[in-house]
Amino acid sequence: FVFVSNWIKHVAEADTRCRVTGYDIIPNPIDTARFPYVIKHPEHRTKVLLIRPFNSRKYANDIAIDAIKRFSRYPEFGQFQFSIHGRGKLFAPLTKRLARFENVSVHEGFLTHAEIRVLHEAHGILLCPTRQDSQGVSMCEAMSSGLVPVASNSTAIPEFVEDGRTGFLTRDSEEIVAVLRRLYSDAGLFLRMSKAAAEDIRLRTGADHVVAREMDSLRRAVTDFPGELVP
Numbered sequence: 001f002v003f004v005s006n007w008i009k010h011v012a013e014a015d016t017r018c019r020v021t022g023y024d025i026i027p028n029p030i031d032t033a034r035f036p037y038v039i040k041h042p043e044h045r046t047k048v049l050l051i052r053p054f055n056s057r058k059y060a061n062d063i064a065i066d067a068i069k070r071f072s073r074y075p076e077f078g079q080f081q082f083s084i085h086g087r088g089k090l091f092a093p094l095t096k097r098l099a100r101f102e103n104v105s106v107h108e109g110f111l112t113h114a115e116i117r118v119l120h121e122a123h124g125i126l127l128c129p130t131r132q133d134s135q136g137v138s139m140c141e142a143m144s145s146g147l148v149p150v151a152s153n154s155t156a157i158p159e160f161v162e163d164g165r166t167g168f169l170t171r172d173s174e175e176i177v178a179v180l181r182r183l184y185s186d187a188g189l190f191l192r193m194s195k196a197a198a199e200d201i202r203l204r205t206g207a208d209h210v211v212a213r214e215m216d217s218l219r220r221a222v223t224d225f226p227g228e229l230v231p
Contacts, residue, residue: 029211045190050086054094058132067177081105120147124190143160149167152171160205
């Protein structure tokens with residue numbers, strides 16, 4: 001068996017009421033050529049990006065929207081630019097709460113990989129709280145590009161984000177605001193975390209590393225169970 005995270009392995013065991021003993025944890029690969037690391041500059045710490053489906057509460061877009069509203073009470077808010085991209089039944093009801101903010105741009109619709117890459121280059125922070133993720137592939141892609149993820153201490157996310165080094169693991173909108181204010185006040189921290197996020201996620205999920213682990217898993221399967229494989 002191959003699982004993309006330890007968390008989803010435990011979920012599978014609970015759902016099937018059995019214990020898996022022979023398995024590998026191998027994440028979904030990230031195309032680092034398509035999402036290359038682009039060195040960030042201090043001004044990128046005020047450019048916040050959110051790219052999400054808006055068809056389920058599991059993506060916690062309501063928490064992200066609430067964080068932006070909370071942040072508007074602080075003087076640093078006016079120095080930030082927020083760019084929200086997505087689509088789904090919850091898009092209009094949630095984003096209309098931000099209509100009065102001139103520094104929040106809202107774009108309804110899906111994006112191509114090329115368009116996402118351009119957005120990655122223009123931003124420095126990815127706002128991506130979640131209630132449930134088995135990996136968070138779009139988050140990993142953004143980290144590959146050098147964005148600092150502001151994510152949730154939830155489900156599989158801690159397996160891909162080291163809190164305070166490659167990103168932030170938050171519990172609610174209030175903690176998200178605290179993170180944004182901290183990054184604004186410490187440009188050096190932002191730059192260090194941007195580089196660390198890209199380096200770390202490439203080692204964890206870069207296609208070359210993932211394919212090598214998959215090939216190793218297949219070789220071991222052939223060695224251990226030669227009579228059970230169809231050539």
